[in-house]
Amino acid sequence: MEYYRAVFNEFLRARKLKCTGQRDSILDVFLKTERHLTADEIYGLAKKRNPKIGYATVYRTLNLLYEVGLAREVNWGDGKIRYEHKYRHRHHDHLICTKCGKSIEVFDKQLEKIQAKLSREKEFIPTHHQLNIYGVCDKCRKR
Amino acid sequence: MEYYRAVFNEFLRARKLKCTGQRDSILDVFLKTERHLTADEIYGLAKKRNPKIGYATVYRTLNLLYEVGLAREVNWGDGKIRYEHKYRHRHHDHLICTKCGKSIEVFDKQLEKIQAKLSREKEFIPTHHQLNIYGVCDKCRKR
DNA sequence: TCCATTTTGATAATGATTATCATTATCATT
DNA sequence: AATGATAATGATAATCATTATCAAAATGGA
Numbered sequence A, B: 001m002e003y004y005r006a007v008f009n010e011f012l013r014a015r016k017l018k019c020t021g022q023r024d025s026i027l028d029v030f031l032k033t034e035r036h037l038t039a040d041e042i043y044g045l046a047k048k049r050n051p052k053i054g055y056a057t058v059y060r061t062l063n064l065l066y067e068v069g070l071a072r073e074v075n076w077g078d079g080k081i082r083y084e085h086k087y088r089h090r091h092h093d094h095l096i097c098t099k100c101g102k103s104i105e106v107f108d109k110q111l112e113k114i115q116a117k118l119s120r121e122k123e124f125i126p127t128h129h130q131l132n133i134y135g136v137c138d139k140c141r142k143r
Numbered sequence C: 001t002c003c004a005t006t007t008t009g010a011t012a013a014t015g016a017t018t019a020t021c022a023t024t025a026t027c028a029t030t
Numbered sequence D: 001a002a003t004g005a006t007a008a009t010g011a012t013a014a015t016c017a018t019t020a021t022c023a024a025a026a027t028g029g030a
Helices: A002-014 A021-032 A039-050 A055-068 A109-121 A138-142 B001-012 B021-032 B039-048 B055-067 B109-121 B136-141
Strands: A071-075 A081-087 A091-098 A102-108 A125-136 B071-075 B081-085 B095-098 B103-106 B127-138
Touching: A002 A021, A002 A055, A021 A055, A039 A055, A039 A081, A039 B103, A039 B109, A055 A071, A055 A081, A081 B001, A102 B039, A109 A125, A109 B095, A109 B109, A109 B127, A125 B109, B001 B055, B021 B039, B021 B055, B021 B081, B039 B055, B039 B081, B055 B071, B055 B081, B109 B127
Parallel strands: A091 A125, B095 B127
Antiparallel strands: A071 A081, A091 A102, A125 B127, B071 B081, B095 B103
């Protein structure tokens, strides 16, 4: 936690950007929540500890966290970007329940290998990828 | 082609919806283009053969094509929904070049199997999925 | 402390998509 | 072919997430 903050501050210094209370609050909220958060949700949480915080600052800071590699952007096709921890968190994919909106993280080594193979075959240099499996989760099915 | 039109008309009749010139034009444009089109692009093409056509009708018709299963919605994370043929076209995934925006279709049987396995493990009933691999294509790399 | 530079927050702007609603078109039935 | 109930249309307003604008405030090196 302390380490992640240091990573961010180092990034700011290197880019001649400034450390501010708002950026601290937003990073804090982001790090403390082990969930996929939208900008709006982060705004709500950050506002609790710093009521003067504005929407634009949340968006700006999330883009910085994305740039420095602390956050990953996730797109579930509902028109909102979600953010999840990236730094020191292994890549994974998502099962997304279309009934309740909850997500389950999954990982498979073989999957990654096949993706690399497909890219190679097409002489394509992959940078990142996103696999979303939509369906109905256990709980919703039994409901 | 004629068959797809019949499928759509059958769907409309079953839902007590009406066959209209606009719907014909939009379906025609959609079927004749072997590319991933946005609503805006389809609007442009449909307007050529039927200048009176409106934006809203394009969106409404695309949603119908999605419902009847003739179109698949593709989301490449750039804020626009794209449409591609689904009926009698095998499912596939996409390599998306972040330089030129072009896409390459890929398919791997093993990939589908692994996805089914991951779903099973989490007692999740998958309905559909989307895998996007982002990166740089052959042409852009050599440029 | 000073000051150049960056940040901030309020709000306007943007861009894709959807909703509204008065008018028009469709189609099964006469 | 005319009727009428219902659905469709198109122009445009509304929505919603995100980005841009800009004057005022905060930061941090000198």
